[in-house]
Every structure is written in structure tokens, then in C-alpha cells.
Amino acid sequence: MSSKESFSQISPSEFFYRNRDLxxxxxxxxxLYTAVREFVENSLDACDGKGILADVHMSIKAVDAEKPDPKQYILTVRDNGPGIESKHVPLAFGTVLYGSKFGLKQARGMFGLGATMAILYGQITTNKAVIVKSSTDGKTQDEYEMLLDIQKNKPVILKHETKEVSKTGLSVSICLEGDYAKAGTKIRDYVYQTSLITPYATITFDDPKGEKYRYTKVIRTMPPAPTIIRPHPHGIDVETIRRMLSDTNYQIPAVDDxxxxxxxxxxxxAKKDLDYSEIMKKTEKKWKSLTRPVRIVMALMSFLKMDFEKLSKTTIEEIDIANKKLTYWDFGESQSVSIDMDPESFYYKQLANTVQGETITSFLTKRFQRVGPTTALKFAEFAKFKPEHRVGTMTNQELVKLTDGLQAFDDFMAPDSSCLAPLGESPLKKGMERFFEPDFLEVVQRGASAYSGFPFVIEMGIAYGGKISSRGMKVYRFANRIPLLYDEGSDVVLKVVNDTDWSRYKIKGDPPLVIVSHICSTRVPYKTVGKENVADRPEIERELKLALLSLSRKLSSFMSKRGQADAAIKRKNLYSKYIPLIAQFCTELAGKKNEPNYKQMITEEPIVEEKTD
Structure with a gap:
């Protein structure tokens, strides 16, 4: 007997419901820790995007404080950001893979996934609805109570009401199963480190035990907001090229109502019914002011010789430029009709350009960043394409050839870094000064670099001594201003730090040393969707090594000077101990009454007493 396999499709929310570990x-x-991260980072991103100095308040409360962990907690995060328009709230918090972070620019979030996954996790562990409150105008607040339909990947709104408020912002509250007894340390570290890397934000955390952790902003300036940019040729693949070619510029618009x-x-x-010839006369007069889709429709009408009523009863099936044929389906006659197009017609070029697309040189200069006409011509020669070759006519093999050529061509300029928003040396330094109060502190920001066409910037700081409490080297890892607290053993930053021979820089034993590393990029190469460790891309590893090398040399210089100073103090202590005795002995030996003025031989620096057994 043969058994039949059954096939079915699942929604994105169903997939992540089954694979939430990802x-x-x-x-x-x-x-519990991941949910905290996702909501806090959403709040910070929202404020950053509008140039608002963030004030984020987070609270975690146990539903039943007497029960042992794991148990149900209510997590609430609210901010003073711009809020979300009411019409977007249900989809933003009730649909997996729906968000505003899919453009090519730096952002903490990447997948449009995290916050909704937290809501989904809360729902499947407690069956409680999420409560979202949003105000975009500082006058009216929309409050939604809703669930997520996992199978359909759609929100289910249980309640929606509005009320008057006095400020903008967003508040999200979910009930979820968590273990604060085990997660508490990580969550407190997360809040602490987030404050370190965002010194322009105020973050408050009320924990389940009644403790309040508040970190106020230490600066009032924010990094410049990143801009959305076009892709770099080295960062694309065949599918990206296909999507570019399916842009509306290359499509015949649907002639519907x-x-x-x-x-x-x-x-x-709008209020006139003209026949075909009168419509075309009007078109000739208005041609220069018409939008591209309207021009295409009028070009079609010129060959079909139809008025609007007849045109609405047809659909274009094919425009064959090679054979100068236009084929359409006539719904009135229920048949396919082909007509000839006059290549000398004023309207023929409009259709030809639409179907065939731009020339390869025009395509490169208009669709990619930092590609000029000269570079485009060089690339066409390199990839063995004619400059006038139309991208809309390319075969599958030619698309692969184009993609391979774009990735292999070395004369493209480096990616545009305007899509990045590094923290900056001064803010990073002030953040580290507040938290560590070290004897030595240096920071460096490397110039923009790129991997696979994605720009990135490395920022790093190193602090030594002072009030650094930990003994032994401590590394703080950040990516797009996100603290990375888990899976540090497989992170590229730890690899670079551990591969460094610290004895060369006069660092031995368990020194009070802190290293802060920040990677910002349009696409941080995380190893997992959980965004906890960064893959060891050679380009990123190289920049990390160069940043650490620069700082280590400065630390070595400081340690040398400190060693010299320590030696000088020891010598001074030695002189202070024995010179008075020598002066006394010499005075007695010479038979003099007054001792020589030996105090000038001792510096005015404070004397450090040596310990004696």
C-alpha cells in the first residue's frame, strides 16, 4: 500500500511558535531577558529616529509574589518617543515580520521579529493579551488589548479605546512566564550596559523585589541619525537584482478603475467623456507633465485605439518589442488579440523603455550607491556587457553573470557610511568615565569599512585602574548599541582579545582592565536571530585588531610612565630614609656643628612609606 503525503503551508508566526529558540x-x-531587550531596544530606536533624548521606564512585577520561579511576570516598558499611529499598532504588535526596520540603515532591530515574538511567547505561556498604549500627538492615546492569531499571523483585537493624555509615547505590557531569580543578574547587567552605551538616555528599572535602578543621561547630544541608502554592488545577489528589475519602473501598470x-x-x-482622438490630442499637450504610469497607459491607448470604457475591458498580456507586437485579452470578445506597433511612433519608445528597462550603465548609476558613469562603463567592460544593454531583456544566465561581476569588480568605491550612526569618541568616553572612573582611559573610532558590501564602524575604549572593581580583564560587547551578554565565548571580539599577547603591553596577572567594543553596521553578522554574538568576518576581525592595537599601545605607554613614577617614588623613599643618617654621620666625621642642607636633594612629592615586615 502506498501512503499519500499531505502538504500544507504555515504562517511566519506559526513557524516561530514552533521554533522560538531561534x-x-x-x-x-x-x-524574560530577551523580552526586556526587545522592548527597551524598540523604545530607544523610536526615540533615536526622531532625535528625542530617550526616557525609558521598565518594570517587572510578579503576578503572585509568593510562588517560586519560574512564574508569571508582568513586563511593562514605556517611553517618551513619537508613538505609533493607531492604524499601525495592531499589525506592529500582532504580526510576525511586520515592522519599520527593513531599510538599509543602522538600527538595533533587524528582523521585525523580536517584540512580536515576546508577545507571542507571553501568549503561549500565560494566554494573556498584550496591552499597547500609544500617543503620537500628546493629546489622545489609543489603547489596544489584543492577542495574536498564530495560524493566520494576524492580530485579534479584544478592546480598543482612546483617552486624553499630556505627552507622546508608547507603553507595552505583557504577561509571560519567566525566572527572575536566574535572569535578574543578566537583566540588571543589560540595563547597566545599555546606559553605558547610550549616555544620552535615561533608563529606569523597577525590579520585582522593589529595587529601583535609575541611570540618568550624562550628555544631551545624540549621534546624527542614520540615513537610508541604496545598496552597494558588493552586497547584492541574484534575487536582489530580480527584485530591482521588478520595480514599478519596469512594469506595465494594471489598467483598472x-x-x-x-x-x-x-x-x-475628470468630468468629461471624450472619444479616442480627443483624448490623444489632450495627451500630446499634457505629455511633459504626466507621471510615468499615466504615460505608459496613454502609449498603450495609442496602439489599441480605444477610449477609457473599452480600455477598462482589456488586460495586456505581452509586449513583444523584438517583433513589435502588442497582445491583449479582450474580455468583451473573450479572446486574445495581437496588433502591430509602429516603431516610428512617438509612443513606441515609452513602451520599449518600460519593457526593456534601463541600460546597464544607467541601472548601475541610479540603483546603486557611489557608482558614477565612468565606473559604470568600466564595469560593463569588465563584465563583458555592452553599455547600452537593457537590463529588462537579460536572461537568467545574464543575470547571474551580472551579479557575479558586481561582486568581483574591485573598482567600486567603498560603501557609503552615512547610513551608520556610531556613538562617537566623546560620548563613549563620558559613558566609561561615569561607570568606571579609571586612572587611564582612551577610546578610538575607526574609519568606516565594509564586509560583503555592508558598511561598518568599530568603536573601542579601554580603561585601567581607578575604581574598576573587578580584578581581571572584563570585556563589554555592543553591536548597534545593543549589549551582548550571552554566548560570548564564540564572539569575534573575545577572539581578538584572547589572541592578544598582553604581556607585550606590560599587562600581567589579573589587572583591573575594562575593554568596551562597539560594532555598528547596517547588517551586523549575528550568528543567530537572538543577536548575542557576532561572527568572525575577516574584515570585522581586522578592524577590531587595529582598534585594540592602537589602544594597547597607549596603555603600554601609560604603564611605562606609571612604572617610572613608581620607581621614582621608591628611590625618593629610599633617599628620605638614608640621606638624613648619612648627613648626620658626615657632620660628626667632619667635626662640624651644622648638618648640610640635604633636604633639597629630596623632591617635594609626598613620601610613600614602604611596608616593613
Whole structure:
């Protein structure tokens, strides 16, 4: 007997429901920490995007304080950000992979996944709804109570109401199963380190035990906001090229009622019914002011010789530029019709350019960053394409050839770094000064570099001595201003630090040493969706090594000077102990009454007493 296999499709929310470990929701301990991260980072990103000095308040309260962990907690995070428009709230918090962070620019979030996954985890462990409060105008607040339909990946709104408020912002509250007894240390470290890397933000945390942790901002200036940029040629693949070619610039618009209304409006025919010839006369007069989609529709009409009513009863099947044929389906006659197009027609070029797309040189200069006409011509020669080759006519093999050429061509300029927003040397230094109060502190920001066409910047600080409490080297890892607290053993930063021969820089034993590393990029190469460790890309590893080398040399210089100073103090102590005795002995030996003025031989620096057994 043969058994038939059954096939079915699952939604994104269903997939992550079954595989929530991928997003960092593997157990109550990790899940509580990850939920905190996702909501706090969303708040900080929202404030950063609008240039608002963030004031984020987070609280975790046990539903039943007497129960042992793991148990249900209510996590609430609110901010003073711009809020979310009411119409977007249900989808933003009730749909997996729906968000505003898919553009090519630096952001803490990457996947449009984390916050919704936290809500999903809370729902499947407690069956409680999420409560979202949002105000975009500082006058009216929308409050939603909703669940997530896992199978359909859609929000289920249980309640929606509005009320008056006095400030903008967003508040999200979920009930989830967690283990604060085990996660508490990580969560407190996360809040502490987030304050270190965002010294312009105020973060308050009320923990389940009634303790309040508050870190106020120490600076009032924010890094410049990143901008969305076009892709770099080295960072694309065949699928990206296909999507570029399926852009509306290369598509024949659907001639439906909406499009016909648009055409009428641009031609000034909203209330007029003209025949075909009168419409085309109007088109010739208005041609320069028409938008591209309307021009394409009018070009089609010129060959079809139809008015709007007849045009609405057809659909374009094929435009064959090579054979100068236009094929359409006539719904009235229920048949496919082919007509010839006059290549000398004023409208033929419009259709040809639409179907065939831009030339390869125009495509490169318009669709990619930092590619000029000269570079585009050089690339065409390198990849063995004619400069006038139309990208819309490329075969599958030619698309692969184009993609391979873009990735192999070395004369493209480095990626544009305007999409990045590094913290900056001064803010990083002030943040480290506040938390560590060291004897030695240096920071460095490397110039922008790139891996696989994605720009990145390395910032690093090193602190020694002072009030650094820990004995032994401590490394703080950040990526796009996110503290990375888990899985540090497999992170590229730890690899670079551990591969360094610290004895060369006069660092031995368990020194009071802190290293802060910050990687900012449009696409941080995390090893997992949980965003906890960074892959060891050679380009990133090289920049980390160079940053650490620069700082280590300065630390070595400081240690040398400190060693010299310590030696000088020891010599001074030695002189202070024995010179008075020598002076007394010499005075007696010479038969003099007054001792020589030996005090000038001793510096005015304070004398450090040597310990004696």
C-alpha cells in the first residue's frame, strides 16, 4: 500500500511558535531577558529616529509574589518617543515580520521579529493579551488589548479605546512566564550596559523585589541619525537584482478603475467623456507633465485605439518589442488579440523603455550607491556587457553573470557610511568615565569599512585602574548599541582579545582592565536571530585588531610612565630614609656643628612609606 503525503503551508508566526529558540525564547530565564531587550531596544530606536533624548521606564512585577520561579511576570516598558499611529499598532504588535526596520540603515532591530515574538511567547505561556498604549500627538492615546492569531499571523483585537493624555509615547505590557531569580543578574547587567552605551538616555528599572535602578543621561547630544541608502554592488545577489528589475519602473501598470481615474485627473478629464482622438490630442499637450504610469497607459491607448470604457475591458498580456507586437485579452470578445506597433511612433519608445528597462550603465548609476558613469562603463567592460544593454531583456544566465561581476569588480568605491550612526569618541568616553572612573582611559573610532558590501564602524575604549572593581580583564560587547551578554565565548571580539599577547603591553596577572567594543553596521553578522554574538568576518576581525592595537599601545605607554613614577617614588623613599643618617654621620666625621642642607636633594612629592615586615 502506498501512503499519500499531505502538504500544507504555515504562517511566519506559526513557524516561530514552533521554533522560538531561534529568537532567544528557549526557556523562562532566557525568555524574560530577551523580552526586556526587545522592548527597551524598540523604545530607544523610536526615540533615536526622531532625535528625542530617550526616557525609558521598565518594570517587572510578579503576578503572585509568593510562588517560586519560574512564574508569571508582568513586563511593562514605556517611553517618551513619537508613538505609533493607531492604524499601525495592531499589525506592529500582532504580526510576525511586520515592522519599520527593513531599510538599509543602522538600527538595533533587524528582523521585525523580536517584540512580536515576546508577545507571542507571553501568549503561549500565560494566554494573556498584550496591552499597547500609544500617543503620537500628546493629546489622545489609543489603547489596544489584543492577542495574536498564530495560524493566520494576524492580530485579534479584544478592546480598543482612546483617552486624553499630556505627552507622546508608547507603553507595552505583557504577561509571560519567566525566572527572575536566574535572569535578574543578566537583566540588571543589560540595563547597566545599555546606559553605558547610550549616555544620552535615561533608563529606569523597577525590579520585582522593589529595587529601583535609575541611570540618568550624562550628555544631551545624540549621534546624527542614520540615513537610508541604496545598496552597494558588493552586497547584492541574484534575487536582489530580480527584485530591482521588478520595480514599478519596469512594469506595465494594471489598467483598472483606479488607474483610469488617475489618468483622467492628470489629463484634466475628470468630468468629461471624450472619444479616442480627443483624448490623444489632450495627451500630446499634457505629455511633459504626466507621471510615468499615466504615460505608459496613454502609449498603450495609442496602439489599441480605444477610449477609457473599452480600455477598462482589456488586460495586456505581452509586449513583444523584438517583433513589435502588442497582445491583449479582450474580455468583451473573450479572446486574445495581437496588433502591430509602429516603431516610428512617438509612443513606441515609452513602451520599449518600460519593457526593456534601463541600460546597464544607467541601472548601475541610479540603483546603486557611489557608482558614477565612468565606473559604470568600466564595469560593463569588465563584465563583458555592452553599455547600452537593457537590463529588462537579460536572461537568467545574464543575470547571474551580472551579479557575479558586481561582486568581483574591485573598482567600486567603498560603501557609503552615512547610513551608520556610531556613538562617537566623546560620548563613549563620558559613558566609561561615569561607570568606571579609571586612572587611564582612551577610546578610538575607526574609519568606516565594509564586509560583503555592508558598511561598518568599530568603536573601542579601554580603561585601567581607578575604581574598576573587578580584578581581571572584563570585556563589554555592543553591536548597534545593543549589549551582548550571552554566548560570548564564540564572539569575534573575545577572539581578538584572547589572541592578544598582553604581556607585550606590560599587562600581567589579573589587572583591573575594562575593554568596551562597539560594532555598528547596517547588517551586523549575528550568528543567530537572538543577536548575542557576532561572527568572525575577516574584515570585522581586522578592524577590531587595529582598534585594540592602537589602544594597547597607549596603555603600554601609560604603564611605562606609571612604572617610572613608581620607581621614582621608591628611590625618593629610599633617599628620605638614608640621606638624613648619612648627613648626620658626615657632620660628626667632619667635626662640624651644622648638618648640610640635604633636604633639597629630596623632591617635594609626598613620601610613600614602604611596608616593613
Amino acid at each position: 529568537a532567544g525564547f528557549s526557556n523562562p530565564t532566557r525568555s 483606479n488607474m483610469i481615474s488617475k489618468v483622467r485627473k492628470e489629463l484634466g478629464l
